[in-house]
Amino acid sequence: MTHVRIGLVVPSSNVTVETEMPAILGRHPGADFSFHASRMRMAKVSPEQLAAMNAQRERCILELGDASPDVILYACLVALMAVGPGEHQRVEGLVAEQLATGGAEARVRSSAGALVEGLQALSARRIALVTPYMRPLAEKVVAYLEAEGFEVTDWRALEVEDNREVGCIPGDRVMDAARSLDLTGVDALVISACVQMPSLPLVELAEQELGVPVLSAATAGAYSILRAAGLPVDIPGAGSLLRADSLQPTA
C-alpha cells in the first residue's frame, strides 16, 4: 500500500478540509494517506482578513516543509480568488519556488487551481455554483472562473460571513440552493465552491438527483492530489470526477 503524506495549508477556523479530505482519500483502494496541516489565522471571510491570511503563507510552507510532504494543498479557495484572475498560478509558483529553493520535493496544488483542474477534467464549459459567501465575494469567485474560460450560468451566495458558521451550514440548505439553480445546459455543478462549507455527503446524492456531474472544492482537491501523486482516480460515492479511472461503469 503506497503511503502519501499530504500537507494542508488551511484557514485557522477551517474544520471541513481536515474532515472531508481524509474521508474522501480514505476510500482509495491502493494508497493510504496522512494529513498534516498548518494554519493561517482567519475568522471572518472579509477582504481584509483574507489579505492578512495570505501574508502567513510563507510561515505555513516553512512549517509543512519540515514534514516532507509528498503534496501540499493550499486549501483556501476564496483567499486566492478574491485577489483576482491568475492568482492561484502566481501563488502556486511562489510556493513551488519556496520549496524548490530549500530542496523540498513536494508538489504544490491549491483548492482554487484544483477546482479549475476538476472542471477541465470533466470537459465542462457551462457551470453552476453554490457558495456560502457574501455577494461581493461570490461575484469575485464567479469572475475568477469566467476568466479561466468557464461560463457561469447560475449561482447562489448563502451570505454567511463568519467562517465558523460556514462550517456548520446544514446540508439541507446547500441542497436546497443547488435545487434552486437553473441547470439547463449545464455541464457541471459545483455544489460547494468553498472548502469550509460541508458538502461531501451531498455530492453523489446531487449527481443522482439532478442528473449532471457534481463536484465540490473538496472533491476537486482530492482529484488534484491524486493526479499530483500519480495515483489512479478511483474513489467511490463522491461524484463522477473521482471515478475518472474507475473500471466500473458510472451509475
Place this chain on the structure above:
Amino acid sequence: MSSLSDQHLVRGVDHAAFPTFDPVGTVRFYRDTLGFPVVHSICAAGWGPEDHPDFIHFFFDIGNDDRIAFFYYFGLPKPEVGKGDVYAQFGDDTPDWFVRSRHLAIHVDSEDHLLEYRRRLDASQWPVEMQIQHETIESIYTHDPNGYMVEITRALRPVTPQEDLDANLTIDALVDIAQRPGHGMDDLLVRKAELIVERAEAWQAEQEVSS
C-alpha cells in the same frame, strides 16, 4: 533538427548569488546606498538531503532585469576573514591581484552616471577605493560589507567590430596553445599572428560586402 539550434537564446543574469553574514549591511549597501531595489525574496529551510539552516534568499535589481542575490543562513557562524571575503578566504601570501580577479562589474551608460554612483558611495561607509581608466573603459571600485569587490564601469567609446574579431582570434589562439606545457604570452602572440594572416583579410572583405 531544431530551429533553435544555432540561436543565442539566453537573456543575461537571472541572478548571481553570494552568501552573506550581514543582511543589514548588505541591504544598506545595495538598496540604500546604491539604490538597487529589492525585487524578490524567498523564505526557505534546508529540506533536501543535506540538512542546513533556515534561510532567506533575496535579490536586488542591477539593471536590465539582471539581479544580484544573497543567501542569509540563520545561525551560521561567520568565518574569520583575513584576505578575501566571507565566501572565499585566502592566506596572507595570496597576491592581491589574484584575490581581485573575481568580481562583479556593473555597467552604466555615461560619465555622469558613473560619477553619480561615485557620489553615492563616497557619501556612505563604503567610499570608492579606486577610479581607473582601462583601455576603453573607466571604472570605480569598492568592497561591499561582505568583502565582495564591486566595480561600476562605463565604456569610453562603443566597441568596434574589429575588436570582436580580435577577441575571437585571441581565444582561438589561446585554445590552440594552452595544452602545451610551459606555454606563455609569447606563444599566444605568435599563434595569433598566424591566425591574423589566415583570417583578417577575409573578415575585412565580408565587412565591406555587408556594409
Place this chain on the structure above:
Amino acid sequence: MTHRLFMLDVPENTSIAAVASEAPDVTVDRLGPYFVIASEKPVVIDRRASGARHAVWYSCVGGLEGCRIVQWDKDALRLEQR
C-alpha cells in the same frame, strides 16, 4: 627575416602605429583591420612619444611573427629577431 608586429586598428592604437612608422626602416601596412608594423631590423617604439596611457600601452600588441618582445615597459616596446 622580417619582423612583423600586428596591432588592431582601434582609436587608442593609432598614435602607437604612427610613432612606429616614423623610424626609417619601418613600414606600416594593413591586413584586414590590423596595422602590420614590419622591419628587417629591431623595432623600437617610444611610449611617451605615442602618448598612450598604461592600460592601452600594455594591451596594444595583437600578434608577433618572426620577432619577440625583449622590452615592454613604461619607456618602450622593443622587438628583436626571434
